[in-house]
Amino acid sequence: xxxxxxxxxxxxxxxxxxxxxxxxxxxxxxxxxxxxxxxxxxxxxxxxxxxxxxxxxxxxxxxxxxxxxxxxxxxxxxxxxxxxxxxxxxxxxxxxxxxxxxxxxxxxxxxxxxxxxxxxx
Numbered sequence: 001x002x003x004x005x006x007x008x009x010x011x012x013x014x015x016x017x018x019x020x021x022x023x024x025x026x027x028x029x030x031x032x033x034x035x036x037x038x039x040x041x042x043x044x045x046x047x048x049x050x051x052x053x054x055x056x057x058x059x060x061x062x063x064x065x066x067x068x069x070x071x072x073x074x075x076x077x078x079x080x081x082x083x084x085x086x087x088x089x090x091x092x093x094x095x096x097x098x099x100x101x102x103x104x105x106x107x108x109x110x111x112x113x114x115x116x117x118x119x120x121x
Contacts, residue, residue: 017051024051 016023024046032039045051068075 021051 016027028039028042028046031042
């Protein structure tokens with residue numbers, strides 16, 4: 001499993017991500033105890049990066065790993081299939097995000113229309 005970290009902060013982030021949300025919370029509390037701006041910085045980073053409310057573990061490496069079988073044709077087929085599925089997953093997640101944004105815009109436009117109707121503009 002290759003690390004995506006580029007320095008000590010990246011390695012610390014990856015280490016905390018591997019352990020999940022409770023590790024981030026413990027780090028934040030310890031940061032507040034040691035020196036409050038550190039805890040505040042960790043809290044801000046957790047909120048900004050959606051670690052506070054999103055998935056407890058963030059990994060950018062492949063989610064599925066199986067040892068090579070020794071049959072290169074099958075291993076190649078499996079890798080291509082997994083890559084295709086991962087690409088489709090990414091496209092689907094982007095599609096869902098666009099749907100959410102469109103729904104938000106529609107709801108906001110509806111709110112503005114109703115507000116304008118109430119104020120008579």
